Amino acid sequence: MSTPLRGAVIGCGFFALNQLHAWRDLPDATIVAICDRDPARLVEVGDAFDIATRYTDAADLFARERLDFVDIATTVPSHRALVELAAAHCVPVICQKPFAASMADARAMVAACDAAGVPLMVHENFRWQSAILAVKAAIETGRIGQPFWGRVSFRSAYDVFSGQPYLATGSRFIIEDLGIHVLDVARFLFGDVTRLTARTRRVNPAIAGEDVATMMLDHVDGLTSIVDCSYATRLAPEPFPETFVEVDGSLGTLRLSQGYRLTITTVDGTSVEDVSPPLLPWASRPWHNIQESVMLIQRHWLAALRTGTEPATSGRDNLKTLALVEAAYAGASEERWVATAEI
Ligand SMILES: NC(=O)c1ccc[n+]([C@@H]2O[C@H](COP(=O)([O-])OP(=O)(O)OC[C@H]3O[C@@H](n4cnc5c(N)ncnc54)[C@H](O)[C@@H]3O)[C@@H](O)[C@H]2O)c1
Incomplete structure (x- = not known):
């Protein structure tokens, strides 16, 4: 070694x-x-x-x-x-x-x-969650055919402000802090984006920025997706910090739902798989899926350094995710579709 x-x-x-x-x-x-x-x-x-x-x-x-x-x-x-x-x-x-x-x-x-x-890598770890990797692998088997519609969703009422008080004070909140991850997952699963539009709201009166965002994206190969996120959505059991995914394809559907259940339905029937992340020795619930993704992205970085290859979430790659954040704010404030080429 x-x-x-x-x-x-x-x-x-x-x-x-x-x-x-x-x-x-x-x-x-x-x-x-x-x-x-x-x-x-x-x-x-x-x-x-x-x-x-x-x-x-x-x-x-x-x-x-x-x-x-x-x-x-x-x-x-x-x-x-x-x-x-x-x-x-x-x-x-x-x-x-x-x-x-x-x-x-x-x-x-x-x-x-x-x-x-x-080399420059952005610590964009959400796509490294094992459940998201399982979704990507399932799409790539071709079992559900050609995806034509998708949704990536993160909705919660978890109090993120106690651990990260600065999140309550900026004029931008959920798209910049959390939506950026969810948009990156949409790019990872469905490909690059040509244009998007967005609607935002602030429900929590105690914070400065928006805490709800709904975005609609056109992807390069024609797929349409919805990316939605909220920190104003009370659910039981509280799903934080799980990201849910829905994909409709020409041959079937895929759903990543609460409790890390991956359900695939085709004409041959339905299969349900548990794609829960492992609980690393130093990790604690409910953060353990994020904590595992940190381990996986850091391992990826070391492999990229050793082999001289560009990391998946290189600075260059992340320019495309950051452009979606800017397009979402422009789309929301101007209530229009924003082409990523404009950003
Ligand atoms: N990838 C994820 O899942 C994830 C989750 C939470 C936070 N984050 C990101 O991690 C970053 C840090 O967030 P946090 O909540 O840990 O913030 P934090 O405020 O708790 O920690 C930041 C630390 O950096 C130090 N610091 C700031 N500027 C410095 C400088 N110029 N030189 C040396 N030290 C400096 C501060 O003193 C502080 O201790 C943010 O960008 C946040 O968005 C990512």
Whole structure:
């Protein structure tokens, strides 16, 4: 076995703990240093994960450490500067979603990494959930024929604001934070998008942005899909954080429903499969499907680095998902169809 790749994590907040747990379980990587501008967070996380080398300033981290990659787990305002810093030091970089605050920033980040010749992956993990991978594999068997309609849906009343209070304060909320994942799953399952329209609402009066979005997408091969998400939908049992999928094809249908049940119906009958994710030793319900997807995307990154191949959710790929977010906001505010080519 070759020497593990030397990584650093920048941003040691709420979600980074999942990333640090997953890195610890991946033998091909060692996190040699962490960075957070909050010194208290550095002590807490450094002690919990036994990482002695700690920085409050990312510039110092890059200046002093020899790194094979860096994993940026900060919130969006710092992403561009940190990705450009990594590129300037020729360090391959993973960046959390939302990749950037604007398409201009995202394109500049992709260009900076291209110019430096370093790989760039966006931590777009939803498509790496094992249940979503099972849906993709089932479509690819051809059992339901040619898909002509799809729906990807995430509806919940889970209180995301207690763990991530910043989500309540931005003028944009559900499309930018959660819809971005669901739109990426739609691209992953149904192909790229030519145009979309959207309607949004804010139901929760205590937050600034929209908490309900309904989007309709035209895909390149003619399939139509609905992508809908809500944090204002009370259900029992609470499905958070499951993503549901419906696909109608020329030979049958597929449904991924609550409890990770994958149902396929064709003229030959109906089959039901349990595609529940495993509960990793450090994971906790109900987050375990997301936590497993973190492990899978990080393993994918290491394989891509070792083989010199472009990661599935590279910066370049994620420009197309980010464009759907921008198109959805434009479509909602102007009540019109927005071509992705306009973005
Ligand atoms: N992929 C997923 O499933 C998923 C889930 C939750 C959050 N996220 C994303 O993860 C990112 C982080 O979210 P969070 O909820 O953990 O946020 P958080 O605020 O809890 O943590 C961010 C941390 O980054 C640090 N930080 C910010 N700017 C910095 C800088 N320039 N240098 C060093 N440290 C800096 C902060 O001090 C903080 O500790 C967000 O972009 C969010 O959208 C992704």
